[in-house]
Amino acid sequence: MNDIKRRDPRSEWILRNRLHPEHSTYALTHATGIMSEWIGPTGVKRKNPHLVGFIGPSGLRRIDRSGLQSSQQTSVKVQVDIDSRRFIQINAPSDYIVVVPELPGGRFSAQDKDLFGLAQQLASKHSETTAVLGVILSPLKDTALGEIGMDRVYFADASEFSDYDPEAHLQQLTAIEREFNPLYWLFPEQTSISADLGRRLSVKLKVRATSNVWQLDLDTLIATCRASGGTSDLYRPVSRVILALAECAEPVSDTRHEAKPIDQAINAVDVIKRIRNLGAVSVDPAKVALSEAEFILSGGKGIANWDAFHELARRLGATEGASRVAVDDGHMPRDRQVGATGTWVTARVYLAIGISGAIQHLQGIQACDKVIAINTDPGCDMIKRADLAVIVDSSELIQSMLDQLQQRQEEVQNVA
Amino acid sequence: MSRNLARLHSSDEVSVTVLVSIGKHPVTGRLRRADQDARALEMALGLSDSEPRVIYAGPLNDSTEPALRGYLGMGVSELKVLRQSEQNDIVPALSGFLDNSPSSLILCGSRAELGESSGLVPYQLADALGYTLVSNVAVIEEVTATLAVVLQALPRGQRRRIEVVLPAILAVDTASPVARQVAYAKASRGFINCVVTDAAEDDATEQWHYQPARKRPKRLKIIKATSARDRFKAAAAKAEGTGGQVLTSVSAEEGAVAILKVLKEEGVLKT
Structure with missing residues (x-):
């Protein structure tokens, strides 16, 4: 074979034309360099097993099906998947x-x-x-x-x-x-x-x-x-x-x-208002039932200073929760326990400090939207579940949060 | 009683009416006073020393009378009954009666415990009478001749303060204080007075039929996997990372800033 590079005008045209039925196949080939998989004429995904995988130590071709192949290939695949939704x-x-x-x-x-x-x-x-x-x-x-x-x-x-x-x-x-x-x-x-x-x-x-x-x-x-x-x-x-x-x-x-x-203007008629909203009333978060609290600050074994924890909950306006360990150790009452053995919570924001995330605890917070975790162990299950995780010592972080909240409050007072 | 949270200003003449209905115990099925209506009456009794007017529209017979006497047992001496058959629509009767003898504050429960229990009656009445309506009322804080300030129950135990111009209908929520117990002697002593009103047939209900509540099917987890590997992964799923942000090797200050920022974005931080 000679090594002169030749252009393929047809494939270039298909690559430009995103509406071409074979576009996704050519795009894949173009992105990976080899045509290892394509969508057949009936819509079934075809693979060429000779082109995937790698040569193992014994000289045989091995195909790794665990999904841990090169990142480039998977990213292209994801794009094709999204487009499959009508x-x-x-x-x-x-x-x-x-x-x-x-x-x-x-x-x-x-x-x-x-x-x-x-x-x-x-x-x-x-x-x-x-x-x-x-x-x-x-x-x-x-x-x-x-x-x-x-x-x-x-x-x-x-x-x-x-x-x-x-x-x-x-x-x-x-x-x-x-x-x-x-x-x-x-x-x-x-x-x-x-x-x-x-x-x-x-x-x-x-x-x-x-x-x-x-x-x-x-x-x-x-x-x-x-x-x-x-x-x-x-x-x-x-x-x-x-x-x-x-x-x-x-x-x-x-x-x-x-x-x-909708860009057309919709003209609502003005009305004489007989109901006036005077705004939200501050409710004592400690009195809100744990199962329906919106914002929960939950503490576990990793908390050294419980006074600072209670102070933080008060400043944040959060309902307090606890893991099983904290309850067993007597730091929190039993009715504050979160998890399958305690209360199943539905909070929108769940802030877990020093909780490693036992499976029962993670079950109890299934319905939470946003989970923030603070822990010293980066490998724990709670970090995997969390939307935002901070790997830091909990008592330092609590103190730092208290300081910043104090600072904000002073700023607000100064402005006022 | 100690739970009288709001008192009427003594000079103001605000007449209070409570609309009640027949309730049904969720477990035994026995007829009783309706929970939310009893709470509404409790609220009205706390408002002033003068007695609220209590009105019931619906069928009156041997089975419903003991349930109605539950309201009398809370300390009112008279219950007005607008007698209707079970097929009748009670809204025309109620609105007709309240139009002739108006009241500036009408309290009622949010949803009935029998029949359709759509929770539409307060809305239809407010529309027919031209009253203002506030739903999910938990506490009445203040009532003057022209205004009422109430707390509305929101999900998650929150409250909202609302000022409403009278005349108004307040639909009471389950978050309001629990009704007092029924005193048997007062219940048997009270009067039930029937008032003659028009009856309007409810045509819409002809095509309806009721059945004992079926247990709602549990939603199945639908796995839309295209390959065998995806199906296996879904079946053997373990708590896995959802792609959250992990801040390693940051100082406590930086961590606190990041957390407070997220809390602010989510709107849970009030300051």
């Missing part, structure tokens, strides 16, 4: 299904995601051009809107109203009703803002809301609702306003959606 784009929606998520803490809850799943199921049952419209009434931290299942999204101008302003929110929703005349309105049930709004809207629209829905038959449109205070099931035809419980449907997982913001 992308759905609706250019001119004929109908709308509106979802008003609760957004606790500015993020989509699991129930919100279930609701978008239900909305997408209803939309695909109705017609191909039915779009799911998400109405965001409060500031949002999440960014992956399309993956949750929104075809369109409407951001209300949150600067105009406070976090609880049902009269102004209701005006926004009635303006949307006028503009889009949606097929269905979906609200998460048993939430503090959205469920209230849903009931207000249903009364305003003179529609009898279908409340406490936990199952919906898409063929007959018969909803199963928890009635009689949870002791019976009510089967009824679904109405336009649906208040659905958690796990009413599977969340969207195998499609991606456009999440295009």
Whole structure:
């Protein structure tokens, strides 16, 4: 073979043309240099075993299937996987299904995601051009809107109203009703803002809301609702306003959606406000039940100075929790124990100091969103679970946090 | 009683009405006073020395009367009954009655324990009467002739203070103080007065049917694995790193700054 490099215009053209059916195969080959795997004509992934693996010490070719192969190859593969989710784009929606998520803490809850799943199921049952419209009434931290299942999204101008302003929110929703005349309105049930709004809207629209829905038959449109205070099931035809419980449907997982913001102005009518929000009331965090506390500061064996720990909890405004060891040693009462043998917590933020993370403890914090761990052992299970881990001595860190909180407080006082 | 959290200003004439319903014990199924309605009555009894007006709309017969007497046993001498059959919609009757004899503060439970228990009645009443509505009320702090200040129960044990213009309907949450016990003598001594009102048939319920609650199926963990290796990994899953940030070899100060920054971003740090 001669060693003159020859151009392959066809493969270059396929590499440029991302819509070509063989593009992903050529991109893989191009990235790795060799064509070890490609998607066959029927969509099945084919592999050339002669091109993968390495020559082992005995002179035989070995293929490592544990996924620990070169990082370059895996990164290309991940890209191909993401593209396998179907992308759905609706250019001119004929109908709308509106979802008003609760957004606790500015993020989509699991129930919100279930609701978008239900909305997408209803939309695909109705017609191909039915779009799911998400109405965001409060500031949002999440960014992956399309993956949750929104075809369109409407951001209300949150600067105009406070976090609880049902009269102004209701005006926004009635303006949307006028503009889009949606097929269905979906609200998460048993939430503090959205469920209230849903009931207000249903009364305003003179529609009898279908409340406490936990199952919906898409063929007959018969909803199963928890009635009689949870002791019976009510089967009824679904109405336009649906208040659905958690796990009413599977969340969207195998499609991606456009999440295009609605740019047309929606003019809500001003209303004379008769409800005034005077803001959150500070609740003694020590009195909040551990299972429903929002922010937990939890201590374990690694804490040397418990007085500083209690002081930190007080300054942070966190509910105190403890690991089993700390309770057994008598540093904390039994009702503060977190874990499978204690309390299963649902905190949004869980700050664990000096806890190595026994499996029972990790089970107990399964539902926590954000876990921050402080430990001296970088190999412990808690560090693996944590979203942010700091490998440092706990007593120094507690002292440092106390100092910085003190400093902040003084700054605030000086400004004031 | 010591739990009288708010008192009416003595000069103000704020009339308080409590709407009650029949409850059902979740385990035994026995009819009783509804938990949230009893809490609402408890709140009203704490507001002033004058007695609140207590109204019930619904069927009155031998099985419901002992349950209704539970409210009388809390210390009210009279219970007004707007007699309706079980198929009737109680909202027109209630709104008609309250329109004729208005009250500036109406308290009721959030959800009924029998029937649809949709929690819509306070909303429909507020719409029909033109009252302001606040849901999930935990505490009434202050009531004047034109305003009420209440605490609203939020998830996770939090509270929010709300000022509401009267007349208003307050739907009481389970987070409010527990109702007092029923005194049997007072319960048997109290009067149940029937008031004649119109009855409106509830047409929507014709296609409905009830069944004892089915246990909700547990959600299965769906594994969308394309290869055998992924399926094996999912089946033999162990607590694995979720790709969190690990700060090694940092000083305590730097660590504290990073943690406080995350807490601030999450909005749990108030200062």
